Amino acid sequence: MGAYCNDDLNMPVYSAGAPTNELRFSKHVYDNVHGNIYLDPVNPSLLLSPFLVFRRSKLSRTHLMNESAGGFSVVYSIDCVMRLFFVFSVASVLIAKFDLQLCLKFIDTEQFQRLRELKQLGVTNMVYPGAVHSRFEHSLGVYWLAGETAQKLKNFQGMELDIDKHDLQTVRLAGLLHDIGHGPFSHMFEREFLPKVMSGCEWSHELMSVKMIDHIVDTHNIDIDAQMLKRVKDMILASTEFSQLKSNAEKRFLYDIVANGRNGIDVDKFDYLVRDSRACGLGCNFQFQRLTETMRVMDNEICYRAKEYRNVHKLFATRADLYRTVYTHPKVKAIELMIVDAMVKANDYLGISTNIDDPAEYWKLDDTILKTIEIAPDQELAEAKDLILRVRRRQLYQFCNEYAVPKEKIEHFKAVTAQDIVCSQKHTSLTLKEEDIAVTNVKIDLARGRENPLECIKFFKDYESEEKFVIPEERVSHLLPTTFQDMIVRVYAKKPELVEAVSEAFENFQVRTYGIKAQVHETPEKKKRRVM
Numbered sequence: 001m002g003a004y005c006n007d008d009l010n011m012p013v014y015s016a017g018a019p020t021n022e023l024r025f026s027k028h029v030y031d032n033v034h035g036n037i038y039l040d041p042v043n044p045s046l047l048l049s050p051f052l053v054f055r056r057s058k059l060s061r062t063h064l065m066n067e068s069a070g071g072f073s074v075v076y077s078i079d080c081v082m083r084l085f086f087v088f089s090v091a092s093v094l095i096a097k098f099d100l101q102l103c104l105k106f107i108d109t110e111q112f113q114r115l116r117e118l119k120q121l122g123v124t125n126m127v128y129p130g131a132v133h134s135r136f137e138h139s140l141g142v143y144w145l146a147g148e149t150a151q152k153l154k155n156f157q158g159m160e161l162d163i164d165k166h167d168l169q170t171v172r173l174a175g176l177l178h179d180i181g182h183g184p185f186s187h188m189f190e191r192e193f194l195p196k197v198m199s200g201c202e203w204s205h206e207l208m209s210v211k212m213i214d215h216i217v218d219t220h221n222i223d224i225d226a227q228m229l230k231r232v233k234d235m236i237l238a239s240t241e242f243s244q245l246k247s248n249a250e251k252r253f254l255y256d257i258v259a260n261g262r263n264g265i266d267v268d269k270f271d272y273l274v275r276d277s278r279a280c281g282l283g284c285n286f287q288f289q290r291l292t293e294t295m296r297v298m299d300n301e302i303c304y305r306a307k308e309y310r311n312v313h314k315l316f317a318t319r320a321d322l323y324r325t326v327y328t329h330p331k332v333k334a335i336e337l338m339i340v341d342a343m344v345k346a347n348d349y350l351g352i353s354t355n356i357d358d359p360a361e362y363w364k365l366d367d368t369i370l371k372t373i374e375i376a377p378d379q380e381l382a383e384a385k386d387l388i389l390r391v392r393r394r395q396l397y398q399f400c401n402e403y404a405v406p407k408e409k410i411e412h413f414k415a416v417t418a419q420d421i422v423c424s425q426k427h428t429s430l431t432l433k434e435e436d437i438a439v440t441n442v443k444i445d446l447a448r449g450r451e452n453p454l455e456c457i458k459f460f461k462d463y464e465s466e467e468k469f470v471i472p473e474e475r476v477s478h479l480l481p482t483t484f485q486d487m488i489v490r491v492y493a494k495k496p497e498l499v500e501a502v503s504e505a506f507e508n509f510q511v512r513t514y515g516i517k518a519q520v521h522e523t524p525e526k527k528k529r530r531v532m
Helices: 020-025 050-057 078-097 102-107 110-117 122-126 135-161 165-177 188-197 205-219 226-236 252-256 267-280 288-294 306-327 330-350 369-375 379-392 418-422 496-514
Strands: 026-031 035-041 061-066 071-076 296-298 301-305 398-404 437-445 485-493
Touching (some): 020 026, 035 102, 110 205, 135 252, 135 267, 135 296, 165 226, 165 252, 205 226, 252 301, 267 288, 288 306, 306 437, 330 369, 369 379, 418 496, 485 496
Antiparallel strands (some): 026 035, 296 301, 437 485
16 A cells, blocks of 8 residues: 555564574464564463473483383483473573563453554544554554564664563563553544543543553453563653653663653654554655664664664654644544544543543443444433434534644644634624534644754764764755644534634634734635535
8 A cells, every 4th residue: 555564574583582483382463564473472381391492402312221111211411411400490480580471461351452442543544444453453563563673672782781581571561551541532532532521631541551551460460570560661651741760760772662752763653654654545655674773772872873864854754744644634633523522422421531540440441432322322312422423424513724823823822712713703694602613723743842853863873983963954954844843723613504604703813813814725615605
């Protein structure tokens, strides 16, 4: 479909702690983006069995005939016996200290399997029909890329960085579980729905992921080292305001692999940019493999070769393009607005927001809440059902128009509300009300707000160099953007017969606020005359 498919990805040297030649004992899943994803060994005792280790060690042996038994026996030298004793000792320690099936223990829980019922892109599939992939496959993809990235660092700088098997498993677990607390319909749940039903709500899916991990460990009696568990949770929170990581933390660079709070380059983006582009039938010319093959840790920070500057820029440009053309597509936002309104109307009766802080109940909430509302016979859900029926019949809120906030006004921009549009209408026979209008304030940036994300990224000249540096954009190209954030205001009429009145009020608002009509063109006359 135009998106990059890494058919030539190199096989990792290790997979969840297992050597390459033991991958045949690993459970594997075929992913349409990354190919075979190898999970934990199916039988860790088999991997660590003295028989297999003994065969590999090629121990010397002598054969003697046992006449009394009339058979044939094998007698091992003292050196051989000592090696076997060592093998038994090491195997028992490894089994006790390093659980090779830890990831599978989390995957095979109802809480993790819930991710199958959460579409990665929410309602986007109603506009891009192929976008039906789930957070389950995305989580497996991030698990794989996190392990691959950590393993490459170990291969490149193993002695210097002291990356051990526990580090590899910790990073993989963080990648696997980073979205375990996600709500239904992508980010709509926490950014659009919860603020409408809970004023001052500071709930985030990252914090819920941390709570859900604790709940899974307790509910399923998963034996995991306390320090490893803490590090997994710290890695998930690393890019949020709730992170308590210090810049000089031990092996700080490992915390930048899954969720990078320092510069935004992480395997979470690597996976969803390629996966989302592929699902929507769009091209993706960003190649994360070039970054993972050339990266290097310097002063506890992952740095990149200077010649990869443009590829790094493509990462952020691709993300911004997906936000503009897919994630915030006008029709996608119209459907989201209707789903939010339906969930708000159903909330008092169904208590959708009641258990957002209780993992024991929260895990039962997924995208099927829409079908629950749709088929419920309860009269209390009639209004919510009507809205969902309108979505099914494509009787959507009508997109009237939009404008990009002038760049000199972005810094002090205040979110536009339905009330602002209502107050801008002129005296006509038709009087608009706030409930007739929906407004969205869409922010699109390169992952660092109004800042240039590339100014936070450290580069190096070559592998012999010990100096890391930031590359000023003017030294690379004058074609790169000088502004790094767009703010787009869109207005919708909830009924088609109101499009003309809403469009006129929206134009009046622009003139009153900026002195000009900031929109590109007027609302088409055909849309103004449309009636449901």
